Amino acid sequence: ENTANQIAAGEVIERPASVVKEMVENAIDAHATSITVEITNGGVKSIKIVDNGDGIEGDDVELAFERHATSKIRSIDDLTRLSTMGFRGEALASIAAVSKVEVITKTEDAKTGTRVIVEGGKVVLSEPTGAPKGTTFIVRELFYNTPARYKFLKKDTTEATYIHDVISKIALARPDISIKFVNQGKTVIHTPGNHDLLSTVYSLFGKDTARAVIPVNLTFNGVKVSGFVGKPEISRGNRNLEMVFVNGRVVYNRTIITAIEEAYKTRLMQKRFPFTVLKVDVPPETVDVNVHPAKLEVRFSDENMVYRTVYMAVSDALSGASL
Numbered sequence: 001e002n003t004a005n006q007i008a009a010g011e012v013i014e015r016p017a018s019v020v021k022e023m024v025e026n027a028i029d030a031h032a033t034s035i036t037v038e039i040t041n042g043g044v045k046s047i048k049i050v051d052n053g054d055g056i057e058g059d060d061v062e063l064a065f066e067r068h069a070t071s072k073i074r075s076i077d078d079l080t081r082l083s084t085m086g087f088r089g090e091a092l093a094s095i096a097a098v099s100k101v102e103v104i105t106k107t108e109d110a111k112t113g114t115r116v117i118v119e120g121g122k123v124v125l126s127e128p129t130g131a132p133k134g135t136t137f138i139v140r141e142l143f144y145n146t147p148a149r150y151k152f153l154k155k156d157t158t159e160a161t162y163i164h165d166v167i168s169k170i171a172l173a174r175p176d177i178s179i180k181f182v183n184q185g186k187t188v189i190h191t192p193g194n195h196d197l198l199s200t201v202y203s204l205f206g207k208d209t210a211r212a213v214i215p216v217n218l219t220f221n222g223v224k225v226s227g228f229v230g231k232p233e234i235s236r237g238n239r240n241l242e243m244v245f246v247n248g249r250v251v252y253n254r255t256i257i258t259a260i261e262e263a264y265k266t267r268l269m270q271k272r273f274p275f276t277v278l279k280v281d282v283p284p285e286t287v288d289v290n291v292h293p294a295k296l297e298v299r300f301s302d303e304n305m306v307y308r309t310v311y312m313a314v315s316d317a318l319s320g321a322s323l
């Protein structure tokens with residue numbers, strides 16, 4: 001059973017950034033409005049995630065570490081609507097199988113909080129404790145018991161960069177949540193959580209970027225496109241800053257990326273990879289989500305409609321801007 005957990009863990013948990021992604025998504029699912037991620041040694045030594053969300057009931061804490069223990073699917077309908085980020089009940093069990101996890105949590109109504117420590121998938125401590133409402137997870141010594149996986153980790157600074165990237169994208173997806181990232185004692189991200197996408201862009205990428213973005217806004221045939229596209233002065237030689245979100249989630253979709261680049265190229269007569277924070281919202285039943293461990297791929301029932309709408313949205317934005 002434990003070996004099975006360790007093998008399954010590899011599919012979801014590849015590196016510290018995967019732990020951060022899963023845990024921040026859990027905090028979001030728990031309605032947190034403020035989330036802090038603190039790491040040491042690229043997250044390999046420790047990852048601490050503090051949220052002010054709903055917390056976990058005392059009796060449910062140990063259960064949450066079991067595979068397929070999810071509190072989130074109530075019906076197939078829920079699954080197709082994907083109202084929550086996670087839905088498979090895999091992440092916590094996978095993380096706990098390959099690290100030492102400590103959790104301190106308290107719900108609004110509970111008299112005391114609960115503290116549980118799980119090492120390599122086994123509960124080694126469970127006790128009541130004082131705690132504020134919300135949940136704190138500390139994941140220590142990732143892959144301490146899976147040397148083969150440990151070996152594949154990159155330099156601490158590289159792992160920290162992956163984490164930075166995951167957190168930036170989640171922060172852009174959710175400008176309504178204040179997200180803080182502390183790397184080796186230094187605060188490197190702190191978004192306001194004021195619902196405003198431009199202030200979130202400003203806080204993540206700085207003044208020069210925030211000044212060089214053009215708002216995009218178009219709704220056509222049920223496809224809503226919003227966000228920002230950057231002026232050529234902040235475009236890049238690679239696609240790292242082409243950030244696309246579908247129905248509030250960070251995704252990869254070839255159709256949207258191509259539409260953005262083609263519109264950009266046609267308007268500006270130069271081939272560039274524009275800085276983009278583009279949100280595409282479609283009726284949930286018209287999008288197929290294929291959950292892949294590393295990235296989330298989506299397919300639309302009408303790819304053509306999405307292509308044309310994104311193309312028009314970006315093209316209109318550029319034609320109205322002074323460049």
Ligand code: ADP
Binds near residue numbers: 090
């Ligand atoms: P899933 O998110 O797919 O349900 P996970 O393994 O990620 O599965 O989490 C298992 C369960 O643990 C969740 O369904 C939730 O009930 C609980 N949980 C995990 N993290 C948190 C959190 N930060 N706040 C509240 N509950 C949480």
Ligand code: MG
Binds near residue numbers: 022026085091092
């Ligand atoms: Mg989850």
